Amino acid sequence: MSNRVVITGEGSISPLGVSSKDLWNNLIHGKSGIKLIENFDTENFNVKIAGEITNFDPLTFFEHKESRKLDRYTMFAMIAADQAIKSSGLDSSNVGVILGTGVGGMNTLEEEQSKLLKKGQRGVSPHFIPKMIPNIAGGQIAIKHGFHGPNFSLSTACSSASDAIGMAYRLIQSNQIHAMVCGGAEGGITPLTLSGFSNMKALSKNNENPQNACKPFDKNRDGFIMSEGSAMLILESLDSAQKRGANILAEIIGYGITNDAYHITQPHNEGVGATSAINLALKDGGINKDEVSYINAHGTSTYYNDMIETKAIKQVFGRDIAKNLLVSSTKSMTGHMLGATGAIEAITCIYAMNNGIIPPTINYETPDPECDLNYVPNKSIESDLNITISNSFGFGGHNSVLAFKKF
Secondary structure (H helix, E strand, O other): OOOOEEEEEEEEEEOOEOOHHHHHHHHHOOOOOOEEOOOOOOOOOOOOEEEOOOOOOHHHOOOHHHHOOOOHHHHHHHHHHHHHHHHHOOOOOOOEEEEEOOOOOHHHHHHHHHHHHHHOHHHOOOOHHHHHOOOHHHHHHHHHHOOOOOEEEEOOHHHHHHHHHHHHHHHHHOOOOOEEEEEEEEOOOOHHHHHHHHHOOOEOOOOOOHHHOOOOOEOOOOOEOEEOEEEEEEEEEHHHHHHOOOOOOEEEEEEEEEEOOOOOOOOOOOOHHHHHHHHHHHHHOOOOHHHOOEEEOOOOOOHHHHHHHHHHHHHHHHHHHHOOOEEEOOHHHHOEOHHHHHHHHHHHHHHHHHHOEEOOEOOOOOEEOOEOOEOOEOOOEEOOOOEEEEEEEEOOOEEEEEEEEOO
């Protein structure tokens, strides 16, 4: 018999605040965290905007000696995990950690490469490798809190955090462990990463209007906005949570994962993989199609993603149900947090169910005939929500869908 799995804690740091309460308050009021980049000079870059966590001082959270050994993405992960563990009241060593990241320690990689070019081998820090590698954030969380359970990182591009949550769900469901810390972290707004995405023509160049630049499902969308931060959840077996009297925030009831096997960056033009992943999540959770109250869309503000995601939703639910579904992209406000985005959107689904409010898709001005669902344009709405799903799709053809139920 498989375990039921519940969420008993959450934490986040994002362009919309250093807690999930800040995040939620800004989301429901339609506030954008997109600004001109401050952390490096963008004079010679054609993209100058991102969802940076501005005025971030590591010494607010870490001792100076410790902070020198941590990449930006690891700091974000540890901050979000600390919040989640504290909110859960979890006190056990038999806990695992799964963390997703898209690009890992890119800040450290670029800094140390610069030192190598200027000073040669002797200039490279001995901390370089353990600061940069993508598994180190999960390792640091385990070391700090004494967690001896399964611990690994995974990278499925923009679906990394959703897959981390999904894999943690499976481990608890199959009774291999009773509690997991899971989610994603990203700190990759760097000159090299920005240049790479920009040269792929994946990013919006609306530098004059940063807060209006991300326009998911709008006819005039012109690319996504890079962002950074972390979001972490505490997943726990229902039995464990109830025995220790934990405050249960929601239940995770479904997970679907597929691959397009089609193109390294472009989704399948018929939405085959996305459609299948949504169907698998519904089947896994025993969910009837008319029971879904809200979809937090992947909604990147790129031409192909938004069109194909819309097509996939209609293929799964049928036109009659789909036209009444409430769908929104909170990336219009957070930007795209890459490997962390699935976790920040999982938290959004949980808050939406518990508060009966759906955050909007802001900057929606010109409807696209190929994107013809109800995207909750520009203003949040009140709605009684029982089951929500969160879509995450990534480069490499990765598709990950999570289903949550109000508890």
